[in-house]
Amino acid sequence: xxxxxQPNSMESNEEEPVHLPCNHSTISGTDYIHWxxxxxxxxxxxxxxxxxxxxxxxxxxxxxxxxxxSSTLILHRATLRDAAVYYCILLYPGTASKLTFGTGTRLxxxx
Amino acid sequence: xxxxTQSPTHLIKTRGQQVTLRCSSQSGHxxxxxxxxxxxxxxxxxxxxxxxEENGRGNFPPRFSGLQFPNYSSELNVNALELDDSxxxxxxxxxxxxxxxxxxxGTRLTVV
Numbered sequence: 031x032x033x034x035x036q037p038n039s040m041e042s043n044e045e046e047p048v049h050l051p052c053n054h055s056t057i058s059g060t061d062y063i064h065w066x067x068x069x070x071x072x073x074x075x076x077x078x079x080x081x082x083x084x085x086x087x088x089x090x091x092x093x094x095x096x097x098x099x100s101s102t103l104i105l106h107r108a109t110l111r112d113a114a115v116y117y118c119i120l121l122y123p124g125t126a127s128k129l130t131f132g133t134g135t136r137l138x139x140x141x
Numbered sequence: 142x143x144x145x146t147q148s149p150t151h152l153i154k155t156r157g158q159q160v161t162l163r164c165s166s167q168s169g170h171x172x173x174x175x176x177x178x179x180x181x182x183x184x185x186x187x188x189x190x191x192x193x194e195e196n197g198r199g200n201f202p203p204r205f206s207g208l209q210f211p212n213y214s215s216e217l218n219v220n221a222l223e224l225d226d227s228x229x230x231x232x233x234x235x236x237x238x239x240x241x242x243x244x245x246x247g248t249r250l251t252v253v
Contacts, residue, residue, distance in 0.1 A: 062240070073231050073244030074184065075143070117183060127174040127235045127242040128197055131183030 034118045039136045042108045050103040050135050052118030057098050061120040065092065065103045066129070069114045074131075077103065077116070113139045143167075147232050147245035154252050159220045162248045164232030166213040172196075173215045174242065175207060176231040184231055190215060191237065219250075227252045 035053040042048040054063065064079040078085055078092045080101070085092040091104040105112055117134040144167040154160050166173055172191045176184035186199040190209035204220040213234070219226055229249050233242040 064240075071246070073143070073145075073233070073246050075244065076241040079240055115183075124238065126239050127172050127233050128186055128189055129174075129176075129184070129233075129242060130186065131176075133183050 034120060034132055036116070036118055036132060036135045038133065039138065041138045041140065042105075044109060044139055044141050045107050048105040048108045048112070048137065048139075050105075050116050050118075050137065051100065052102070053100045054118070054120055055099045057120055058122075060122060062123065063092065063094060063098075063101050064119045064121050064129075065090070066117045066119065066131075067112075067114040068117070068134070069111075074117065074129075079121075108137075108139045110139050110141075113137055143243040143245065145170075145232060145234050145243050145245040147230075147248050149248060150246070151249045152251070154222050154250065156222055156224060156252055158222050159218065160222060160250060162217045162219075162230050162232075162250070164215045164217070164234070164245055166215070166232075166234035167243065168213055170213055170234035170236050170243070172237060172239075173209055173232060173234045175215075175217045176233065177201070177226075178229040178231060178247070180228075184229075187217070222252045224252050226250065 065077040066074040068074045093102045115134040174189040175187040178184040188198040193209045209215040229247045231247045233244045
């Protein structure tokens, strides 16, 4: 499986934008880029996914590099409720529940 | 609220015992996966069931086994418990062709 590399931790001030990077230099042409997050004492939850084009939804935006070797999850205005571990995961189509989690990025949000 | 519920929420077992963890998925979710999450680590894929058949397995020994039932419930069974089996066990469900998995809140298993 292609691997992803993320920083161990990041900090942000509340109501500021947050850019969470992910490197995936060995991504294959059919791999989708998925992001999940895990809030304290909860199971992971889906955030967003994309293949080549940038994507937006109510939770976040996903910016994908032209060569697809990296991507960035963007939280436009971080809140205290966004404090979580964010995981960047590569998925072959049709394998939505066979997720290979790394250690993710722990996001701290402060007032 | 994901519609995926797990029971029990916490459990303490003794080394060598057997344990059964349960998961109830949303109606229509014909695929269920189980994960083990050790403290400070990301979840690790144990196995997946699709229409009541095992359909993929991670690097876990045969003493980890599962069942999926037609009523969208499933079980994870672990035999001969070891201390290292202490972890949060997560269940995730989805349907074939979906791009999103829905996780329960997990069962915290402690083996003493």
